[in-house]
Amino acid sequence: MKIILSILSSFILQICVAQNVSFEAKVVAENYKAIPYATIFLQSSKTATTSNFEGEAKLVVNKKTLPDTLVLRHIGFETQKFYLNEENIDSFKHIVLKEKLNELDIVEIRAYTAEQIIALAIENIDKNYYKNIYFVDGFYRQAHKENDKYVRLIECFATVKEDISNRKSTAQKEQFYISKIRRSNVYERNGDKHGDHLADLFLENPISYAHSSFLNKQAYRLYNFSFENYGFTDTIKIVFQNKAWQNPENKSGYILINRKDYAVVEMEIVSTKNHFDKTNNKSNWKFQNGTYKVSYEKHEGIYLCKSSSKYYNHYVLNEFTQNIDYIVEEYFDWDRKTLNIMQKVENLNFKSFSNLYSKSYNYEPLNWKFIRPNKKIISDLNSFMDLEKQFEDD
Secondary structure, X not given: OHHHHHHHHHHHHHHHHHHEEEEEEEEEOOOOOXXXXXXXXXXXXXXXXXXXXXXXXXXXXXXXXXXXXEEEEEOOEEEEEEEEOOOOOOOOOEEEOOEOOOXXXXXXXXXXXXXXXXXXXXXXXHHHEOOOEEEEEEEEEEEEEEOOEEEEEEEEEEEEEEEOOOOOOOOOOEEEEEEEEEEOOOOOOOOOOOOOHHHHHHHOOOOOOHHHOOOOOOHHHHEEEEEEEOOOOOEEEEEEEEOOOOOOEEEEEEEEEEOOOOEEEEEEEEEEEOOOOOOOOXXXXXXXXXXXXXXXXXXXXXXXXXXXXXXXXXXXEOOOOOOEEEEEEEEEEEEEOOOOOEOOOOOOOOEOOOOOOOOOOEOOHHHXXXXXXXXXXXXHHHOOOOHHHHHHHO
């Protein structure tokens, strides 16, 4: 029996390995000097990594996600894009990035540098955003993918109670009331126990929790900032990248700032595994990359979070061989469906955790049609059992 199980395990492992392919390249400047901390990601699948001090980068992807567009981004160099498929994935031994011209920075230094504009945005946070108790309604979706196939879906309507009296405090500022919820069955094979990520998504908000990112007067000095566009548009786009550090994750991305009041109206933060971090993670779950994106909309003179989303990518290693058994991806997004800001809500039992898993199920199919998930989520889950039937059975 043990021999049979061993053969079966080996067969399954070979299938898992065969599903994945590796992109490996060295990122260099035009003088062939290595470029560390370049962010390399696939545009559609969001899989990402960061080059090490030697400019070396490796990205393991599932064959099913190809073809895709490979993007290389670094604050000091021009962004490069390449078409990537299974046939050409081994052909990128060296990728040469062109150094950015500094014309924008030279022109704008007469007024403000990119770093000074970030400092002004930080100074204006309390003036531009809500700093009291209010309630907002919105729609939340949480989806899990395993080896490029969706295996779990949770959706809900929720009312969120925001209490932002102190942005510097690490205390949770939200409480949740779930009014309607629906869940698919769970088809994951990696042994994961699902977390409640609605609360986690709100905890990532860099405006409500200014201590958690560079949007405070201490942390922003750990980053480099540069203009991507200034021009005569209503918004200024600034790209950022952390300076050399030993934290577990590298961070890069962009910020859109309203030039009239220095309010952050959109932000994307890409986190990738830091190859230089020496922390010993004994877990078989290995974080690879994540993307957080948030947008804000002005309402009666004050900006509110309009939408936010987060993506995670983990490798799950085989306990015995340490090869990659699963590439696990998780998607969370919140979208505020109304501009109505309620100052008081009666007779609702708010909780610090959103009780996505403990709340009794309430399915009303006709009210959910306009926010159906994308076709791949539906088709993947339908391959196990009709998704509508899964909802009804929950």
